[in-house]
Amino acid sequence: MEITGKRILLTGAGGFAGSHLAERLLQHGCEVRAFIRYTSQNSRGMLDEALGTSIHDIEIIAGDLRDSHAVHQAAKGIDVIFHLGALIAIPYSYVHPQEVFQTNVMGTLNVTQAALEHGVGKIVHTSTSEVYGSAIYVPIDEKHPLQAQSPYSASKIGADKIAESFGASYGLPVTTIRPFNMYGPRQSARAIIPTIITQALTSEEVHIGNIDTTRDFTYVADTARAFIKIAESDAASGQTVNVGSNAEISIGDLAHKIIKLTGRNPSIIQDPNRLRPANSEVARLRADSSLANTLIDWQPQTNLNEGLSKTIDWIANHLNHYKTKEYVI
Numbered sequence: 001m002e003i004t005g006k007r008i009l010l011t012g013a014g015g016f017a018g019s020h021l022a023e024r025l026l027q028h029g030c031e032v033r034a035f036i037r038y039t040s041q042n043s044r045g046m047l048d049e050a051l052g053t054s055i056h057d058i059e060i061i062a063g064d065l066r067d068s069h070a071v072h073q074a075a076k077g078i079d080v081i082f083h084l085g086a087l088i089a090i091p092y093s094y095v096h097p098q099e100v101f102q103t104n105v106m107g108t109l110n111v112t113q114a115a116l117e118h119g120v121g122k123i124v125h126t127s128t129s130e131v132y133g134s135a136i137y138v139p140i141d142e143k144h145p146l147q148a149q150s151p152y153s154a155s156k157i158g159a160d161k162i163a164e165s166f167g168a169s170y171g172l173p174v175t176t177i178r179p180f181n182m183y184g185p186r187q188s189a190r191a192i193i194p195t196i197i198t199q200a201l202t203s204e205e206v207h208i209g210n211i212d213t214t215r216d217f218t219y220v221a222d223t224a225r226a227f228i229k230i231a232e233s234d235a236a237s238g239q240t241v242n243v244g245s246n247a248e249i250s251i252g253d254l255a256h257k258i259i260k261l262t263g264r265n266p267s268i269i270q271d272p273n274r275l276r277p278a279n280s281e282v283a284r285l286r287a288d289s290s291l292a293n294t295l296i297d298w299q300p301q302t303n304l305n306e307g308l309s310k311t312i313d314w315i316a317n318h319l320n321h322y323k324t325k326e327y328v329i
Contacts, residue, residue, distance in 0.1 A: 001122060003232050004029045009078040010086030011035045011111065012126075013058075014045025016187045017179075018084045020224045023050050026057055028228065035085065038062040046186045049318075052053045062286050065107030066111075068114075075114035075250055080231050081123045083111045083163075086156070089190045090130070090276070091329035093152035093224065104155035105162065110233075112166040112174070120173075124231050125163040127178040128156050129216065129244065129285050138248070139288035142178070142240045149280045167238050175236045177227060180244030180287045184220030184307060185314035189328040191273070193217070193308070196255050197315045202324045209274035211252030216244040216287045219307035222300040229296035236295045244287020245300045274327060 008025055012018040013034030025032050036044060042062070047055060063070030065085050075081065086104045087093070093100040108125065115123050132140050133147025148154035166172040183193040192208070192215070199206040226243040231238045249257070255268050275281070292298040302310075315322070 001234065003080065003228060005198040006079040007031045007077060009033050009035060009074055009081045011081070011083050013084070014043070014047050015249060016046060017086065019046035019050035019186055019218045019224065020184070021045050021084065021227055022047060023223045024053070024169070024228060026054060031211060032167070033074060033078065034058050034060045035071070036060060036062055036139050037064060040237055044269060047061060049186055051195055056296045065110060066102050068110040068249045071110040072114045072117065073187070075118045075120060079117065079121050081111060081115055081120050082227060082231070083108065083123060084126045086126070086159070088152065088217040089101050089127070089240060089329055090150050093155070094152055095329065097151035100151055100318070101155045105158040106160035108162045112172060114161060116170055118167065122231055122237070123163070123172065123174040124174045124227055125160070125174055127160045127176050127240065128153070129178060129287065130282060131157045131160060131178070132285065134283040135285060138240070138284065139246060139285040140286060141288040142242055142291060149282055150276070154303070173237045175230050175238065176240040177230050178240055178242050179223050180216040180218050180242070180285060182220050183217050184311050187220070187311070189322050191246065192193070192251060192254070193258070193311060194315060194322065195328070196258045196321065197312055198322045198324045200259050200264055200266055201316055201319065204253055204266050205268045205269050206259065206266050207271040207274060207327070208251060208255055209271060209276065211255070211268070211270055212250055213281060214248040214250050214284045214286065216246070216248050216285050217304060219298055219302035222302055226292060226296065226298045229298050233296045239291070239295065241292050241295060242287045243292055243298070245290050245304070246287055246289055248284065248286040248303070258312070261305070261312055
């Protein structure tokens with residue numbers, strides 16, 4: 001399927017990854033319908049930042065994924081759905097697990113039912129590397145067991161299985177993309193890289209949680225490119241596809257790398273208030289993305305130093321978006 005000119009429904013369009021994907025879809029000449037969560041401020045999230053005056057080139061629908069009617073209305077006349085909408089903050093899921101489950105699981109059910117009813121040609125459903133939990137083996141391929149070590153990861157496992165079941169039961173053409181830790185410009189402070197950068201730029205101390213855990217970080221532009229390739233690939237239909245850099249770095253080493261790139265010298269403080277519960281902590285993540293390479297000819301193009309430098313530059317010029325003195329869950 002060639003995506004150029006297709007009618008697209010993008011859920012989670014106002015978020016970090018969604019705003020980058022919206023940019024790329026417009027570049028491909030798509031007709032984009034952006035589904036964003038309603039707020040009384042009529043906020044369009046990061047879409048305004050991403051698109052500027054081009055915001056008028058897309059159709060915006062404000063609603064809630066938990067509202068099946070709103071989702072069904074949004075899916076009318078659509079060729080491809082990119083389903084990115086979710087509540088994704090792990091600490092928030094400890095505090096409000098019911099809201100997280102309703103949004104992530106029931107929201108995905110609403111999306112898949114709407115796609116089935118309206119004959120949508122392709123769905124790209126977004127998973128997360130958190131569903132794997134602490135690596136039993138590395139690199140982690142798509143056959144790695146799923147382990148629910150947080151309410152968030154449990155909700156995403158449920159959402160993934162909803163998508164999988166609609167493919168098996170109804171022949172719904174759905175592919176699950178499983179990104180490892182995305183980062184880049186416009187990411188919120190609930191993620192580790194903006195957390196470190198904002199503190200490094202504005203404070204004499206950088207407070208972080210566990211410094212020994214490792215993650216596989218992938219620049220958001222590379223991940224957005226994978227979304228497009230998956231949507232265009234017939235071979236990927238029905239598959240789950242890891243998208244990661246195939247490398248890992250500890251959070252402590254990451255903090256030192258970011259601090260060096262900022263040119264400042266704050267102290268690194270391990271803050272017990274930022275630690276996950278011991279059994280909930282995911283100790284190690286490192287992707288095996290060989291299936292993505294085979295199916296869609298994808299591999300990351302942005303190395304970590306380059307991606308971090310771009311992210312630091314963007315955040316330094318947009319510090320007003322961040323509450324640098326607060327721990328954001």
